[in-house]
Amino acid sequence: MELGGGGGGPAVGPGQAALGQGGLEFLQHTVGSLLSNYGWYILLAAVAIYLLIQKVSQGLAARPSSQPGAADAAVEPDVVVRRQEALAAARLRMQEELNAQAERYKEKQRQLEEEKRRQKIAMWESMQEGKSYKGNLKLSQQEVESGASTSSAVSKSKPNKKPLRGGGYNPLSGEGGGTCSWRPGRRGPSAGG
Numbered sequence: 001m002e003l004g005g006g007g008g009g010p011a012v013g014p015g016q017a018a019l020g021q022g023g024l025e026f027l028q029h030t031v032g033s034l035l036s037n038y039g040w041y042i043l044l045a046a047v048a049i050y051l052l053i054q055k056v057s058q059g060l061a062a063r064p065s066s067q068p069g070a071a072d073a074a075v076e077p078d079v080v081v082r083r084q085e086a087l088a089a090a091r092l093r094m095q096e097e098l099n100a101q102a103e104r105y106k107e108k109q110r111q112l113e114e115e116k117r118r119q120k121i122a123m124w125e126s127m128q129e130g131k132s133y134k135g136n137l138k139l140s141q142q143e144v145e146s147g148a149s150t151s152s153a154v155s156k157s158k159p160n161k162k163p164l165r166g167g168g169y170n171p172l173s174g175e176g177g178g179t180c181s182w183r184p185g186r187r188g189p190s191a192g193g
Helices: 015-063 067-129 133-151
Strands: none
Touching: none
16 A cells, blocks of 8 residues: 555655745745845856956957968968068168267267367467467367358357346345345244243
């Protein structure tokens, strides 16, 4: 004799139905408390995983198939050799330009040194003759500047300069400074207790 009746399947009694209802309530309570405590974290993690999957799928779609990659690998040594030759030629050109610039600079320095040497000789000779060497120095500097200005695009001439103040002005004397009469503060600690 069977206990549950002859239905072929397990018989559900009133106690088992209450247990299933209680398990559903327990599951609902557990999921509700989990979402209330960690809901934002779960949402952010889901969005991050979604974006990561999208990025990976785009990367895989953009990657070329393996067959054209094999053809590129066969041509690649020739391309690499041509690139290296082009790089070597470019480096050689740049080095030659740098060497030419260095030679021009050295030549310019030699010319400046020669000009300085000439000025010193002229100054020494004028001193031996008893003349003022400063006048000769100013003239030679003007010649150098005029030579430099001819090499530049446009020379700028300065207008005659007038002094801003009269010749009797001395800022250290404390006189003639106008309305300003500044005096230094007293020495010592500041007032207070």
